Each structure stands twice: as C-alpha cells, then as structure tokens.
Amino acid sequence: MLTVPGPGKYVREEGLLHEIGSYTRAFGNGALMIGGKTALSVAEPAISASLQKEGLENKGFIWYGGECSWSKVEELRAVVQERKPEVLVAVGGGKAIDTVKAVAFAENLPLIAVPTIAATCAPATSIAIMYDDEGTFIEISHRSKAPNVVLADTKIISAAPYRFLVAGIGDTLAKWFESSASVRKSQPTALNQSAVRLAEGLYQLLLEKGPAAIETIKQGKVDQAVNDVIDSIILISGSVSGYGGDDCRTAAAHAIYSGLTIFPEVHDTYHGEIVAFGILSQLVLEGKSEETIRELIAYYQKVELPYTLEHMAIKELTPEQWDRLGVVTVGIEDMANMPFAVTPEMVVNAIQGADRIGKEVKQS
Known part of the structure; x- marks a missing residue:
C-alpha cells in the first residue's frame, strides 16, 4: 500500500510571505520562483526581501x-537545468502550482508551494x-511532487477577487459527493472510510461557514470563518485525496468539468465553478431527487456558484456538440470511478436535467 496524504508541512498566517526565507533555508541556498504573472507581481517584493534577509x-x-501542460513543464525544466536552483517555489493558483509540482518531480527538487488564492486543493x-x-x-x-511546505498567506489570499474563494468552495464540495460515490466500488478500509467521513465533515463545514466567509472576504477581511474555509479548500480537501487515494478520487462531477472544457x-x-455545476449533473445521474438538487442550488445562490450552463457562458449547443460532450465525458478517467457504467446519453441527460432544474430555480 502506498499513500501520499499531503504536504510535509502546512502553515497559514497573515503576512507569512515575509518569512519564506526561513522556510526555504531548510532545503537549500538558492531558490527559483515559478508562478502566475499576477501572483508573482504580488508576491515578488516580499519573497525577494525575505530571501535577501536570510542570505x-x-x-x-x-x-x-x-497552462499546466507537458510542453510548459519541459520548457521550465530547461530553465531549472540552466539556473540550477536548490529549491523551487511555486506561486499562484492551481495550474501554476501543479505545473511546478511536475517540474519538481522531474528534477527531483524540494518544493515550497505559495498559494495566492484558495481555489483548489492543488497545493496540498x-x-x-x-x-x-x-x-x-x-x-x-502522478508524475508530480507533493510540496515539502505549503505557505498560505491569508493577507494575499484575502486580497484576491472573492470569486476564487467561491470556486474553491465548489471544488471542495465535490469531495463529499464524489468520494461517497467512488468508494462504493472499493473494499472498505480504514483509509478510504476515514477519507469519506472527512469529506462529509468538509461538506457540513462549508454549508455552515461558506456564506459568511464569502461576505467577509468581499470586504478584504479575514476572520475564523475565512481561515476555516481556506484550510478546508487547500489542506483538508487535499487530505481526502491523500488518505482515500484511488478509492476516493474524483468522479462524475470532475469528468463533466473536463468534458465541458472542450467548449x-x-x-x-x-x-x-464548473465542478460545482458538475455536482448537480452527477446528482441527476445518480437519480437523486429534485428536492435534493434544489436545496443544493439554494446554497449555490448564497455563495454565487453557477447552477446553469448559461452561468458558464454556454447558451446553446448543437446536437453534434451534445454528442461530442457525452462521448468525451465518458472517456475521462474520473467517470470510471462511478459505481455504475455511464453512457454518453446518460451524461447528456444528466447535464440537461441539471440545467433544466437550475433554470427553473432561476426563473422562480
């Protein structure tokens, strides 16, 4: 049995970026920072000053x-090989951090992750x-390295547009819906059962604290609700995947997300945000009641998650596009984690069903 439950260390504090040098020193004397353009522009002054302070x-x-693509990974590997850092620092959102995780794996280098938004569990x-x-x-x-350290600076995260935190809530809600479906294909173990219980606890916490956290972060402030939601999105959500492994992986909600990216x-x-709509579609696919779906949509309305295709700029699809969406989606490996066989027609019916319910709620 092999499991990688998460990063070696997770630290969440306001103004933490000013101390990054002390964390970097434990792994080497030279650091190369790779990340998103906006993220780097925000983080560079504090990181540079802290590295200089530590010599x-x-x-x-x-x-x-x-993009988190293999061609970008190879381009960055060439830069790493030229500059010869002893430590890599990933700065930004999920795609940026995942890209650097792949580079760190390929180059066998220590990695510090600095999420500047709380939109996915990628840092953990x-x-x-x-x-x-x-x-x-x-x-x-799996050609990717779990960070040695995650440094979550709430000052930077809270200053980002609140929609990133909304997206993080959507991605984290999926842990419960997907793990509770995918685990049904596996023999119960201490690890996968613990992961599912953790996912359910996350779901309940976000129902309770999500709306208040969004309202607080809209004002650029941080309170315990914001801290709890950030920890849930980044660390605890990542731990569900870490403990559950392949038994508690993403399922239909993420497969539908991936299918929709063809547009x-x-x-x-x-x-x-797209995953959140994927959850609604998965519930239709599983035959859940409209009442259950409408209750979840009511929560989406509180935190501003999308619940129709039009919310995601998809206004109309041709029959050919629907067919392609169904075929592509069932071919995504996440869909194989569902506890029953799924056909392209089932996917199309589920997405259309979720969209119909969402439109009815929107018009009511």
Missing part, C-alpha cells in the same frame, strides 16, 4: 506559461491536473 540566492521569478496534493496548450483537460498525472466559452469560468 539566500534569488535565482529569479519565472512565469509558468499559462501529489497529483497534477494536466491540460494541452489550449486548456483542454488531458490527464491526472472555449467556459474557459473564463474557474475550475471549481
């Missing part, structure tokens, strides 16, 4: 390339979600 070599700040997992250079999902890769118009909708 560490700053190997530079590099944009990760815009050992897998990387890979796309092609145009942003279409291609695979879940360019959804690329302005964040990962967790």
